[in-house]
Amino acid sequence: MKLEMKDQPGQLVAALKPISAVGGNIIAVIHQREATTPAEALDVQIVLELPEGRLERLLELLRDQGIDVVRIGEERLLYECTLIVIGHLMHTDLSDTVNQIDKTGSAEVTELSMVMPAIDSPSSARITIRSTTRTEMKRAIRILRAVAKQKELLIIEPLEDA
């Protein structure tokens, strides 16, 4: 989000405090003077993670501090993980496989590239999952592992976390 605040000592801290108060996690603070900004005001951009449903309360707290929120850019699915799956993907109901993850509501399959070399031979697919939190990503991968076991698919996971 992009904030506008008075160029006075203590103002930045005043803007950051409410974020931790609502259980948010600050990822980056970008703080620079722009030509368009009035001399007595300061623009600050903050990238943060916020638990579901806490945004309204945060905006209220910021307003109480006399801070204007100029712009909010929301990105719900912050975490990304790409896996490769090998096996009889079509014969084992690919849409069901995808749906098992999508129906969690907090993780979804956002990209899928599939190669089917020949009828009856196993296909290979690269699946990208996005999720709201790291914990939800772990949950989505656990679900995919369980589905793969049941459908006899091989999952290749990345070595490092996204």
Add this chain to the structure above:
Amino acid sequence: MTRIALLGFGSVGQGIARAILEKGLGITVTGLADSRSGVIDASGIDLSAALDRKERGEPCGNLDISSMDVVEEAEYDILVEVTPTDVETAEPALGHIRGALQRGRHVVTSNKGPIALDYPGLQALAEECGVFLRYEATVCGAIPLIRAMQEGLAGNTITRICGVFNGTCNYILTRMAAEGLTYEQALAEARDLGYAEADPTYDVEGIDAAIKLVILADTVLGMRVTLDDVERTGITLLSPEALQLAEDQDCTIRLIGEIVPGAGVLQVSPRIVAKTHPLVVEGTLNAVTVETDLAGDLTFIGKGAGSTETASAVIGDILYIQSRHVQSS
């Protein structure tokens, strides 16, 4: 002069014999055995003659002398056990090693079976008898990984170990990625070059890598695990298409062994790895990354198999014992 009894006269045993012949190293061989025969000679065995006999396809020694006779009767300071690994029973190596320890002799081995199956028991026996048991060559051939972790990184907490522990699988995956070969084609090529056995199960199903994880977990990380505790997936189902899908994202696929002591992770499986990652090594190389609290991350890369390379690790252990024990006694 350090006197050794050498059990096993295949690729590794012959590599050790050649290194001793070429470099001396203050080592003399007073007992020698292959699977069929043995030689005992307190004044030192003629190694070039023994190598010539093997070259001609003959047994290395006398058919009336067994490997166990060498263990029990030869005059040696260190038993060097380099017979082939049996993952199920660990025999005959387990019997050889126990016999030598009970005689109060040091043991150096490249045989994974006994260490993976009964490290705590063997180590306790070695301590009771006041001798060394060393096994550097059991994991990643020439790379001095165990010594680096036990001594060089002493005082560190090791939070994770992950790596390429099997050269055969790494060769197959390298070739599949580079040439678009199928698994079967790459395996056939590996066999032609002598990198894969006629029955490749032990390598391609990740059993070899899993055993190495068990050895590291038990000997370096103080865990108590067995082969059954390792979650294991091999590379036999990998497709050239899957490697291409990884390649499209500047990644590749490698068979990775991973231990995370704190999270109870002990697994061998194919993983997607960025091509710029230090573990992405080519051909039959091995590579291991050790993550620690004080030293940070360290990656070791080197030859994981081969006659001379494995002999290097065995000789390192022999000289370690020689410098600390044999000379002073």
